[in-house]
Amino acid sequence: MALAPSSPWPLVVAGGGAAGFMAAISAAEAGLKGVLLLEATPTPLAKVLISGGGRCNVTHACWDPRDLVGHYPRGGRALLGPFSRFATTEAVEWFKAHGLELVQEADGRLFPRSNRSSSVVATLREAALAAGVTLRTGASLQTAEPLESAGFALRLRSSEGARALHCRRLLLATGGHPSGRQIAASLGHAVVPPLPSLFTLALKPNPLQGLAGVVMDPVGLQLELPGERFRQQGPVLVTHWGLSGPATLRLTAFAARAMKEHGYRVQLRVDWSGGRRQQDLEAAFEDLRRDHARRQLGSSRPWPELSRRLWLHLLADGGIGASGRWAELRRPQQKALIEALRSSLYTVGGRGPFGEEFVTAGGVPLGEVNLATMASRKQSGLYFVGELLDVDGLTGGFNFQHCWTSGWLAGRAIAASADFVEDGEHR
Ligand SMILES: Cc1cc2nc3c(=O)[nH]c(=O)nc-3n(C[C@H](O)[C@H](O)[C@H](O)COP(=O)(O)OP(=O)(O)OC[C@H]3O[C@@H](n4cnc5c(N)ncnc54)[C@H](O)[C@@H]3O)c2cc1C
DSSP states (O other), X not given: OOOOTTSOEEEEEEOOSHHHHHHHHHHXXXXXXXXXXXXXXXXXXXXXXXXXXXXOOXXXXXXXXXXXXXXXXXXXXGGHHXXXXXXXXXXXXXXXHTTOOEEEOTTSEEEETTOOHHHHHHXXXXXXXXXXXXXXXXXXXXEEEEOTTSSXXXXXXXXXXXXXXXXXXXXXXXXXXXXXXXXXXXXXXXXXXXXXXXXXXXXXXXXTGGGTTOEEEEEEEEEEETTEEEEEEEEEXXXXXXXESHHHHHHHHHTHHHHHHTTTOEEEEEETTSSOOHHHHHHHHHHHHHHTTTSBGGGOOSSTTSOHHHHHHHHHHTTOOTTSBXXXXXXXXXXXXXXXXXXXXXXXXXXXXXXXXXXXXXXXOGGGEETTTTEESSSTTEXXXXXXXXXXXXXXXXXXXXXXXXXXXXXXXXXXXXXXXXXXXXX
């Protein structure tokens, strides 16, 4: 492979993850000769491989870009333009055209038919090879300096030591790794400080400790921060340390920045009744008192979907014996139980060990990027894609969708650059 400074690569892509691969393949497939893809580690696409519990949730069956943008706590409506050109429909077609069929699950998530993330990795690697992308692993981009004559002088670190090379276009696809943010900053970009999004909640103290494994759906969650409230409703999983599940992850994604500002110590109000009205719960309790007066409280719940373990916990928490009869339940006890079902208050003391789909919020601000091409507005010849941008999506395939979209747009735009076409850099 020619790495001499005298022969600049038309395009160097730094970062062999989902976004970098999509960008490199798209540029090469659009006819650009000389695409070099650098990956710092020995294993490209490592996150794709571990994603979705080893199945890779490639995207989400959210077909209308106007709905799709609602799944990006950071990005949001600014992504309407990019998604209008390449969103779920185009991603599904793209993978199909490259030999990978995606299958939709009941909740809208799309996975490869094989149910193995290795199929996605193989598809991207084969597509890159077929398109003529040169992949170099174990090569990490250290610095990039703009050249007076256009293009960049790059310094790499690889197993063979430090190397230098030149390129005409530089595309940064380094994900949440600090190196990409540092290079972006050195080229004149502001960088929104990184912070975790999509995490589980640790309760301290954790009164739900004995309930690990309980799933309730729907549950209403409300984070109470000074001057701000964040609400979500949906499935919640009780874990050994606190709360997880889709509603929790959605809540923490939207509240990521506010929670960080409060040191992850906040009050959480939980509606275990999933939005049942006070009078409906009172009526359900009255029915039980009347129809099941002799039944034990622990053996009949106010509604069948209420987890038995949770119900027993709420009884114990209220100092109410589970062996007591419904007829013996005193009015203040009933009031307290309904209150606990509708509005239990817990103290969040930190983040749980791992999110289901841990992503980094923050990065290069969208305002500094032309979202039609993913080109920098600060530095000519520079492009950004994927998680390095200040975009992050909810759990469910939305993070990869942004990688496919931004990668495809950048690759196509770079290949179509007027100077490449004029200079005959196309096949
Ligand atoms: C456990 C887990 C499961 C997930 N599951 C899903 C899922 O099912 N669906 C979904 O949509 N999202 C999922 N995500 C999120 C998703 O993985 C990321 O949003 C996505 O991988 C970001 O892609 P990227 O290409 O921008 O960055 P990355 O995948 O992080 O790729 C960046 C690459 O750049 C390399 N690199 C960094 N610095 C340099 C440098 N200086 N020079 C050269 N190379 C460099 C890194 O080694 C890395 O390979 C999951 C995340 C995790 C952690």
